[in-house]
Every structure is written in structure tokens, then in C-alpha cells.
Amino acid sequence: MAPSKSESAYRLLHEKITEGTFTPGYRLVLGTIAAELGCSVVPVREAIRRLEAEGLVTFERNVGAMVAAADTTLYLHTMQTLAIIEGAATALSAPFIDADQLAAARAINQAMADLLVDFDAVRFTELNNEFHQVLYRNCPNPHILELVHRGWNRLAVMRTSSFTHIPGRARESVAEHARLLDLIETRAPAAQIEQAARAHRTTTLNAYLAAANLPASPI
Amino acid sequence: MAPSKSESAYRLLHEKITEGTFTPGYRLVLGTIAAELGCSVVPVREAIRRLEAEGLVTFERNVGAMVAAADTTLYLHTMQTLAIIEGAATALSAPFIDADQLAAARAINQAMADLLVDFDAVRFTELNNEFHQVLYRNCPNPHILELVHRGWNRLAVMRTSSFTHIPGRARESVAEHARLLDLIETRAPAAQIEQAARAHRTTTLNAYLAAANLPASPI
DNA sequence: GTGTATGAAATCGTATACGATCTAGTGTGA
DNA sequence: TCACACTAGATCGTATACGATTTCATACAC
Numbered sequence: 424m425a426p427s428k429s430e431s432a433y434r435l436l437h438e439k440i441t442e443g444t445f446t447p448g449y450r451l452v453l454g455t456i457a458a459e460l461g462c463s464v465v466p467v468r469e470a471i472r473r474l475e476a477e478g479l480v481t482f483e484r485n486v487g488a489m490v491a492a493a494d495t496t497l498y499l500h501t502m503q504t505l506a507i508i509e510g511a512a513t514a515l516s517a518p519f520i521d522a523d524q525l526a527a528a529r530a531i532n533q534a535m536a537d538l539l540v541d542f543d544a545v546r547f548t549e550l551n552n553e554f555h556q557v558l559y560r561n562c563p564n565p566h567i568l569e570l571v572h573r574g575w576n577r578l579a580v581m582r583t584s585s586f587t588h589i590p591g592r593a594r595e596s597v598a599e600h601a602r603l604l605d606l607i608e609t610r611a612p613a614a615q616i617e618q619a620a621r622a623h624r625t626t627t628l629n630a631y632l633a634a635a636n637l638p639a640s641p642i
Numbered sequence: 643m644a645p646s647k648s649e650s651a652y653r654l655l656h657e658k659i660t661e662g663t664f665t666p667g668y669r670l671v672l673g674t675i676a677a678e679l680g681c682s683v684v685p686v687r688e689a690i691r692r693l694e695a696e697g698l699v700t701f702e703r704n705v706g707a708m709v710a711a712a713d714t715t716l717y718l719h720t721m722q723t724l725a726i727i728e729g730a731a732t733a734l735s736a737p738f739i740d741a742d743q744l745a746a747a748r749a750i751n752q753a754m755a756d757l758l759v760d761f762d763a764v765r766f767t768e769l770n771n772e773f774h775q776v777l778y779r780n781c782p783n784p785h786i787l788e789l790v791h792r793g794w795n796r797l798a799v800m801r802t803s804s805f806t807h808i809p810g811r812a813r814e815s816v817a818e819h820a821r822l823l824d825l826i827e828t829r830a831p832a833a834q835i836e837q838a839a840r841a842h843r844t845t846t847l848n849a850y851l852a853a854a855n856l857p858a859s860p861i
Numbered sequence: 862g863t864g865t866a867t868g869a870a871a872t873c874g875t876a877t878a879c880g881a882t883c884t885a886g887t888g889t890g891a
Numbered sequence: 892t893c894a895c896a897c898t899a900g901a902t903c904g905t906a907t908a909c910g911a912t913t914t915c916a917t918a919c920a921c
Contacts, residue, residue, distance in 0.1 A: 427703060427904070453873070463906045464873090465684065472688060476695035478785075484646060485873055485912045504785040511726045514861050566697075566723040570789065613860035641832035642733050646874070672903070682876045683903090704882045704903055 429466035432456065433473050440479050440490050441579040447493040451480065478577050493581040495635065501581075502628040503640055505574040510621030512559045512567050513603070514613040519561035525608055528557045532600045539594055544587045551586075554600060558607075558620075585627040592627060599623045648685035651675065652692050659698050659709050660798040666712040670699065697796050712800035714854065720800075721847040722859055724793040729840030731778045731786050732822070733832040738780035744827055747776045751819045758813055763806045770805075773819060777826075777839075804846040811846060818842045 426434070436456070439445045451471055453464040460467065471488045474480040482488045491497075520528075531554045538547050552575070562568045586593045603623065606616050629639040645653070655675070658664045670690055672683040679686065690707045693699040701707045710716075739747075750773045757766050771794070781787045805812045822842065825835050848858040
């Protein structure tokens with residue numbers, strides 16, 4: 424069955440926002456978008472409210488919607504939340520990751536390592552996403568997986584790459600991935616895996632915090 | 643300014659669902675609700691989609707909405723997610739909890755202890771919510787606070803009280819609260835507070851898992 | 862120049878209407 | 892009895908229309 428118009432509108436806007444066509448602050452005018460999509464405003468309105476619920480869009484009554492702003496505070500809060508959620512997601516997924524998946528993850532990480540010589544931030548970020556996708560795919564708790572995706576989307580809107588902003592972060596990242604895979608392969612205790620996965624994000628978070636003269640995240 | 647009709651509809655439905663007037667499986671028919679509220683179906687539809695985004699309602703195209711089902715799996719996943727989020731929320735809030743708030747929390751916990759003799763599950767649950775409200779109020783990360791509230795709402799819909807289902811859980815709970823407050827008062831390390839707060843939920847979760855002959859949560 | 866009133870344009874919020882789709886009940890034939 | 896086709900009713904999905912609110916530019920008073 425063809426998707427409903429509201430669904431189509433949602434997907435289109437979601438993609439344009441996360442891909443960066445619509446940058447933070449871009450105004451989403453119901454009538455304009457409706458005209459572009461060849462539908463009426465009602466489905467567009469619904470799509471925008473869904474995006475609002477996901478935190479990708481802010482909405483003000485009688486004023487309208489815009490792509491969510493991308494201030495530093497928001498970024499740090501999102502990073503901190505993701506650190507917690509991704510730590511848990513990795514620990515919960517780990518027991519279900521088989522040899523094939525491990526091999527796939529190692530291959531992706533190797534490709535990331537190869538990219539370090541002639542660095543390409545966009546490609547590196549893509550590979551990084553793929554890497555974590557493999558790690559989380561087996562998470563038995565769908566709620567947690569959903570929260571991971573929400574967090575990623577919010578980060579995507581902000582288009583702030585730690586790989587370009589923090590010197591040496593890309594190289595560190597590859598090393599941390601390798602350690603994480605070792606822990607998973609040896610079936611290390613869940614707490615240890617969670618700790619390592621969380622630290623993988625927290626390192627970046629704390630680098631930003633230090634740059635802003637703020638104290639490090641306590642957890 | 644008076645709330646918009648869509649906002650009113652949202653609040654009304656949210657309350658009826660979390661308070662238990664509308665139980666899981668209850669069908670939310672657009673036309674009927676619109677008639678009750680004295681508005682048209684458009685705002686009601688919007689309210690329902692918001693509730694769907696929060697996981698309180700399930701929606702099927704061309705069929706309609708109903709209050710989200712409350713199966714065991716869903717309950718366990720929600721509990722596990724909350725364990726992780728609440729652990730983090732407590733640890734992040736702890737440094738900002740002052741003497742007054744500590745005293746308030748202790749008073750609530752004492753009231754819960756008093757209730758153990760002549761047990762009243764409803765009142766006990768209310769106090770339990772108040773207790774945790776005090777603990778989380780200072781959380782500096784609004785995203786995490788939002789996730790706590792979402793989790794609570796999902797649990798509220800299911801109306802499954804560990805205090806009545808698990809023998810001795812209420813008494814244990816009061817003791818765990820006291821230990822948690824001690825850790826906060828002595829400014830224990832964040833990791834230790836997180837661990838204690840998470841365990842407070844995980845204990846319940848694992849009791850349910852054990853009852854269902856399932857392995858305990860790894861984290 | 863600054864602040865305020867005013868009006869027009871832009872945009873949203875929601876009512877209404879109607880076609881599309883699903884569901885359930887009924888009848889028919891094997 | 893069972894499977895299937897069909898119909899009627901219920902309900903949703905979305906177009907259209909219009910009033911309500913906000914925004915912004917302009918004009919005016921001080």
C-alpha cells in the first residue's frame with residue numbers, strides 16, 4: 424500500500440533535516456511544504472508535529488515550525504544522554520553479537536583506520552555510524568534502540584563532527600572501537616562493556632566541556 | 643491565553659490514560675472524542691498522534707487508535723530502560739540536592755515507612771512518585787528528565803504495581819531509598835549513586851524476570 | 862530619532878465535507 | 892458446515908475554507 428501523505432511528508436522532511444538540506448533555524452511553513460508535496464496542509468502539519476515530538480523541530484503556536492536550533496548546551500545534553508543510552512545498548516547487545524557480526528565490525532573499523540591517512544570526515548562519520556549499527560543491531564530492548572536512533576538524529580541535525588573539531592579524536596576513536604570489540608569477543612562482563620561504550624562518547628563530551636571551561640560529566 | 647483545542651484534547655486524553663479511566667486496549671475513536679470535547683476531529687487526531695509518539699497509544703492506519711497494550715515484554719523493556727535512565731538521572735541530580743530537599747525526601751520516605759503497617763498500595767505509590775520527583779528535580783539535563791517522565795507514563799498505563807505483586811518489595815524499597823539518601827548526603831561518587839539508583843529498579847525487574855523463568859537483566 | 866498606533870500580509874488553528882478504507886454481518890453455493 | 896462474495900456501517904485521511912493570531916512595514920506623534 425502506498426504510504427499516506429502524512430507519512431510521505433514526514434519521511435521527506437525527516438530526511439531533508441537529517442541530511443542537512445534544511446539547517447537549524449530553517450522555517451517550515453505549512454502551506455509552502457504542502458504545495459511542494461502536492462497535498463494539503465493537514466498531513467504536513469501532522470508530519471511536523473511528529474518531528475517536533477522527536478526533537479528535530481520546534482513549534483510555536485500561531486507562529487510556526489523551524490528546524491531545531493543547535494546551541495552548545497543542547498548538543499552537550501544530547502551527547503550526555505547518548506553516552507548513557509549507547510553504553511546500555513552496547514552492553515545489552517553484546518551477548519548476541521556473533522562471529523560474523525564481529526568480523527563485519529572489525530572490517531568497518533579497519534576501513535576507518537585506512538581513512539586516517541587521507542582523512543575524509545564525511546566518509547569517516549558514515550563508517551562510524553555503520554560500525555555502531557552493527558553493534559546495536561542485536562539489542563533485545565527496542566525502547567533503548569529507539570532512544571539511540573532519536574539521539575543520533577538530534578546529533579545529525581546539529582552537524583557537529585567531533586572528528587573534525589577535536590584533534591586526534593578520529594584516531595582515538597578507532598582504537599576505542601578495537602578495544603570495545605575485544606571486550607565483546609571475549610564476552611567480558613556487561614558492566615565493563617557498558618563502561619567502555621559509555622566512555623567512548625564521554626571522551627568526546629568532556630573534550631567539548633573542557634573547551635567551554637565547564638566541568639567534566641560526572642557519569 | 644487559553645490552550646488550543648488540540649492541547650486540551652491531548653491533556654485530557656493523557657490524564658484519562660495515565661489515571662486509568664481508559665485502560666489498555668480501549669479504542670479512541672476520533673469522532674466520539676471530538677463530540678465529547680465539543681470540537682472537530684482535527685485537533686483530536688493531532689492529540690492522539692502525540693500520545694502515539696510517547697508510546698501511550700498505538701495507532702493503525704484506517705483502523706484507529708487504542709490505548710497501548712500492556713503485555714509483560716513491554717513492561718520489562720520499559721522497566722529496564724527506566725533502570726538505566728533513572729540511575730543516570732539520580733547521579734546527575736545528586737550534586738544539586740540541598741539540605742532542604744534531602745529533608746523533604748526523608749520525610750516522604752518516613753511516610754512510606756509508616757504506611758507499611760497498614761499497607762495502602764495506591765498511597766504508597768503516590769509517595770514513591772513524590773520521593774523520586776524530589777530526587778530528579780535538579781537534574782541538569784532536561785533530555786534525561788523527559789525520558790524519565792516518558793517511562794513513568796508508560797508504566798502508569800500498565801498499572802502493574804511491584805509493591806503489591808512482589809512480596810516484601812515495599813519494605814525493601816523504603817530501605818533502598820534510605821541508603822540512596824545517605825549516599826547523596828555524603829556526596830558519594832556519581833558512579834556509586836548511579837549504581838544504587840539503578841539497582842533500586844533492577845531489583846524489581848529481576849524479580850519479574852525470575853517469576854517468568856527468564857535470566858536476570860545483565861545491567 | 863524614538864516610540865507607538867495602524868493596517869495589510871503571512872501564517873496558523875480548526876470546522877466541515879467527502880472520498881477511501883476497513884470491519885462485521887449476511888447471504889449464497891458447494 | 893465452511894468458504895467466499897457482497898453490502899452496509901463505521902471510521903479514517905485529507906481537501907478546502909475561513910476565522911484568529913502574529914508579524915512586519917509604514918505612518919504618525921512626540
